[in-house]
Every structure is written in structure tokens, then in C-alpha cells.
Amino acid sequence: MLAATGQADILVTNAGGPPPGTWTDWSREDFIKAIDANMLSAVALMQALVPGMMERGWGRVVNITSQSVRSPIAVLGLSNTARAGLTGFVAGMSRQVAGHGVCVNNILPGIHATARADSLDKGVAENSGITIEEARKKRQSGIPAGAYGQPGDFGATCAFLCSQQARFIIGQNILLDGGALNVTV
Secondary structure (H helix, E strand, C coil), X not given: CHHHHCCCCEEEECCCCCCCCCCCCCCXXXXXHHXXXXXXXXXXXHHHHHHHHHHHXXXXXXXXXXXXXXXXXXXXXXXXXXXXXXXXXXXXXXXXHHHHCEEEEEEEECCECCHHHHHHHHHHHHHHCCCHHHHHHHHHCCCCCCCCECHHHHHHHHHHHCCHHHCCCCXXXXXXXXXXXXXXX
């Protein structure tokens, strides 16, 4: 990918989530795969592209992580671990590059109407002995907005963070979850 793109002024990282399970299910190799996919790949891309952004005096990086870095989800422990590591990395490096016009932030999505939500709804349905529609309705009931987020709304948030108008947003974790997490900080 780096050979094909060369220099970039905007980098958005995202990786599919590791499989759900319980803490006793996962081996060391499972954790290494999750950390490689959901943390180290983003770090490597930033290390490759951010120096050029700094030289040019402008750049944007948005990492798609998860609301689970603020409120871990027990069955998503592999994801919790890797994404929290990426969040910690960004907290430090974003402040080191901000003076060069580079803004690095994270979006922490909750449930959005995507194939991943469909997959998780299916798992809830199978584990609970209910239909997928019942599982979805149950999960939506925990979101004050009353529905899953829409991909377009997510895209608009990401586009804003990549814009000139976001120049003063540095190292932040933008929670995009319809109010599902009841947190103040």
C-alpha cells in the first residue's frame, strides 16, 4: 500500500475486529494476531507517513478504534487489548507531531449498522436462543439514540477530523456511540 500511495496528507486506519470469546479462549498467538492487526499495523503506517506530513507542515491521521477503549466489552477482550494499546500510543505521539501541523486523533465508534454489527447480533441471537431481530432490538435498547449509528454519520465525523477546521483537535478520542456510554470525561 505504501508503495502505491507514496506520500499522503491524510491517513485513516481501521482493521476488522478480532473474534469474540472469553479470556480463557485466547492463546498468546491470538493476542499477537490481534495486536498486529489492530495496533501495530496502524503504528507502522503512522511511522511511515507522518514524517512526510511533518516535513510538509500539514497532515491528518484518524484511527478507528472502539468505544471499548473507554468501557471494555468482556467478550471482545482481544479487541479491547489491542485498541487500548493504540489509544495509548496516540496519546503520546500526537502531541509530539502537533507542532508540525499534524493532527492525530481516534474515533471510538459504538454500534453502527455494518456487517460487524450483523455478525455480533447473530452471535447474541445464537447464544441467547432468540432471533437476530430480537438481538438487534435488545442491543439498540441500550443506545439512548434508539438505533445503531449510520455509516454516513460516521464518515462525516471522520471527514471533519481530516479537515482544516480540526486543526486544534489533538490526541482526542471522539466517542461516536449514540450516547451508549454514560461518561463525562
